[in-house]
Amino acid sequence: MTPNPETLPEHMPLAQAATVMAGHDRKRMPVVGPGGVLVGMVSRYDLLKTVAESMRQHPDESIQLPEGAPSTIADLMLITSASVPTNAPVVAVLNALMLSPLRRVVVLDDNQVVQGIITDGDVLRRASRRMQPNALGRLVAWLSVSKAPPAIQVEGYERMASEIMSCPAITIRSDAPVTEGVRLMMAHKIKALPVVNASGAFVGMVNRAGLLAALSSPNNF
Template identity: 30%
Template structure:
């Protein structure tokens, strides 16, 4: 996420919000209460709403309704805001963006306070990591530090973000754990399973 976030307070007026949009070349900003919690999002479209028909006494096509210049952010914003917890995964953020058709998500802590913002472009950044960095993380963080099992016979290679795990592990269940954790490493687009196992400890599901 980007930690430096352009935002406005609930009591920001129409002119102040418009000035923020122009000065920072943004089209939408989070709206915060006095405690720094995200209560909504205000966008350019919120400032320049259009109605199908104009107000009484105007001809059709004259229907651009500009909110009152006295309106504050708390009245202009869209609420509740679609936010994502700072501990959420990339997949969680992608899912929220897709489901709610938004390009950016305010990132909040457990109290709902703004700590950053994540965009679609931010979500793509991990996937341009060098293959050697991804391979090193899988070797060191996944196989060496995180897994309480023998991974000395496991080999890792990464090409264009596709990780291949090969070699032999003692238990079949351990191979599943290693593959799952490797898939969660930033920059991994997929995992190829070339692992062998010596003993099957995965229970067989009974059919009906």
């Protein structure tokens, strides 16, 4: 467990909570009442869902971004993100996952067009189906500690990225407004989006943390 975790008082305005969570890069935080008694949890999803619902109910009202905040997806996307070709073996996918801060790997064709996306969950659900039971335990350990056990390289290498990816992947244009990223993530209940340029080529990733940081204005909550 995490000793003495940072908490949010239950009466803290949502905009301030969003700022705190973005500043500490927290996916979720405990909410406490008088005397520090735990009353619940708030997550990035909860806060972004609030913004998305406001956009749905008031489509003619524009979202106000803090001064100097990113206004388009290109302004806040992660440039360095893991990708593999469709014929990449599972071992290459796993190595790419270990290097990805988002624990996601984008699968690309020869023209750098997004064909699908792979998470560590996809690997556990799909790549492990042909493995012996003891191999699954080693695979989980690998994903937990980022250290590859040699046995898995033998047992799982025959499967390719195209066999275990989730497709089609939901993507977003780099010139799209930040609010479009919020809408897509909430509508499809996903944590990250591959970003593509005007030609459809993969150029980066955007996640909930980036969107929440961009939207941390009192007028949006």
